[in-house]
Amino acid sequence: MKTDHPVKPAYLLRAAGLTKRFGSLTANEGIDLEVRPGQIHAILGENGAGKSTLMKMLYGVYEPDEGTVLMDGEPAVLYPPSRARAKGIGMVFQDFRLIPAMTVLESIALAVESGFALRRKQLRARILEVSRKYGLAVDPDAYVWQLDLGQRQRLEIVKVLLAPGTRVIIFDEPTSVLVPQEVEKFLDMLDKLRKDRYGILLITHKINEVLACADQVSVLRAGRMVYQSDQVDSGDGDKLISAMMGEKTLNPVTKQGMHGEEREPILQLKDGTIRGDHGEPVLEGVHLTLRKSEITGVAGISGNGQRELAEVLFGLRKLGTGELTIASAVMNDASTKEFMEAGVTFVSEDPIKESVIPGFSILEHMILDGIEAPVKGANIDWARAQKLLEDSEEARALALADGSRRADQLSGGNVQRMVLSRALIRKPDILIISYPSRGLDIGTTRTIQQQLIELAKQGTAVLLFSEDLDELFKLSDRLVVLSGKKLLGPYDTHETDVSRIGERMLKGESA
Numbered sequence: 001m002k003t004d005h006p007v008k009p010a011y012l013l014r015a016a017g018l019t020k021r022f023g024s025l026t027a028n029e030g031i032d033l034e035v036r037p038g039q040i041h042a043i044l045g046e047n048g049a050g051k052s053t054l055m056k057m058l059y060g061v062y063e064p065d066e067g068t069v070l071m072d073g074e075p076a077v078l079y080p081p082s083r084a085r086a087k088g089i090g091m092v093f094q095d096f097r098l099i100p101a102m103t104v105l106e107s108i109a110l111a112v113e114s115g116f117a118l119r120r121k122q123l124r125a126r127i128l129e130v131s132r133k134y135g136l137a138v139d140p141d142a143y144v145w146q147l148d149l150g151q152r153q154r155l156e157i158v159k160v161l162l163a164p165g166t167r168v169i170i171f172d173e174p175t176s177v178l179v180p181q182e183v184e185k186f187l188d189m190l191d192k193l194r195k196d197r198y199g200i201l202l203i204t205h206k207i208n209e210v211l212a213c214a215d216q217v218s219v220l221r222a223g224r225m226v227y228q229s230d231q232v233d234s235g236d237g238d239k240l241i242s243a244m245m246g247e248k249t250l251n252p253v254t255k256q257g258m259h260g261e262e263r264e265p266i267l268q269l270k271d272g273t274i275r276g277d278h279g280e281p282v283l284e285g286v287h288l289t290l291r292k293s294e295i296t297g298v299a300g301i302s303g304n305g306q307r308e309l310a311e312v313l314f315g316l317r318k319l320g321t322g323e324l325t326i327a328s329a330v331m332n333d334a335s336t337k338e339f340m341e342a343g344v345t346f347v348s349e350d351p352i353k354e355s356v357i358p359g360f361s362i363l364e365h366m367i368l369d370g371i372e373a374p375v376k377g378a379n380i381d382w383a384r385a386q387k388l389l390e391d392s393e394e395a396r397a398l399a400l401a402d403g404s405r406r407a408d409q410l411s412g413g414n415v416q417r418m419v420l421s422r423a424l425i426r427k428p429d430i431l432i433i434s435y436p437s438r439g440l441d442i443g444t445t446r447t448i449q450q451q452l453i454e455l456a457k458q459g460t461a462v463l464l465f466s467e468d469l470d471e472l473f474k475l476s477d478r479l480v481v482l483s484g485k486k487l488l489g490p491y492d493t494h495e496t497d498v499s500r501i502g503e504r505m506l507k508g509e510s511a
């Protein structure tokens, strides 16, 4: 799939000595980087290493404090983004910046019509052409609110491709929101872009993706460039992991077999119907039992009722019909507050959008979420709260950033660490957790997986939603599958295997 260039192609963009500071923190220091036509340049690094900051300088979101960028042999000023775009740089962000009430066509028109007025009819034709050429299925007349994350991402990519003069495309962790089948299609699309001579910058935490598609790789650690290579070989995985992690080592995830024992049920959903945002049934006849000290994994292609099921189990969505009990108490009409009082904690699939309050520190987020706050007189004792957080095993294991840091200034992976630490510190009776390792680097992924196992050992019933079958098999005692409006299972993890679960995901009960 990769291209061999006997002669190195000329660069599209060459950055030299880029430095960016936020107050006393140096997020990028003296970074050199080249983007070449027809090449995929992967950028690796742990959470907070500075990957997004570097990309945002190249897309003109941040002005570098030092350093230069050359394009077409001349120094190029890329700040603000309108200048970067005018120079042919496009970026597909992690959090899509789309307006829900607009259609796909309107969203694209807004982005590309300024400067050269395309008629709607022409634009529609061009959308369909680009979408066909690169396998980016989008319906121009669908509303943004109707699109799942994969569709929103495709819309963003079409937008970038239709902007006049695009030649460099930056992807910030594009595959973290995609299901496995979509990842394959995404990598095929990257290959087509490469063949059409686009220069690609790809941030990812997935080493196998880098090995599968990258022509060049750069590794950042703590704001500095620690490894660069013009060649990526299939055996380079370990080398890249140690460049990312430095002195640290990658811990294995271990789980002692707990199968065979009947644990005490704590949450039961009987014959439940769960409806979608517009009243349509999403899941029917659902029977689900969560037991103390057990991890129940939920497998399924995204969009099969995962979000709706999780919301019902936390009182964010009303159960249609059926009965939901926690420790024998009927919870059908309970509020979220009552679910929390009953011992349930929920980690949603979109922590940045749903959990971060602009301007608030990590510590304030912890206290607001009900982590017990030490008081001094009538006030919260912030110094002691800070100390408690620093001493918390969970926060330390996940290397949570300093409690005084503003949550809206954290890197994506560090927001995820905050949300996960908060959930673990509570030591809930029941933990409903969606996609815990999304956006986390390899080391932190292993840590959170081990922490979930430890939490279950201490008695918590965990319901784990994940797209990663390996993760589900590694952690779960039982698995259920969401497919064709049904919840199938449970299946004892030791009595089934990846291919049988995969079949059920695709074919439902008939598998």
Ligand SMILES: Nc1ncnc2c1ncn2[C@@H]1O[C@H](COP(=O)(O)OP(=O)(O)OP(=O)(O)O)[C@@H](O)[C@H]1O
Pocket (backbone or CB within 6 Å): 022, 025, 027, 045, 046, 047, 048, 049, 050, 051, 052, 053, 054, 409, 410, 411, 412, 413, 414, 439
């Ligand atoms: N606007 C900002 N203000 C203050 N600090 C910031 C800002 N943006 C980023 N930082 C800090 O700069 C460092 C690098 O963050 P960056 O988002 O570039 O990391 P990253 O490598 O992309 O991480 P992740 O894999 O978690 O997305 C982090 O310590 C982050 O908290």
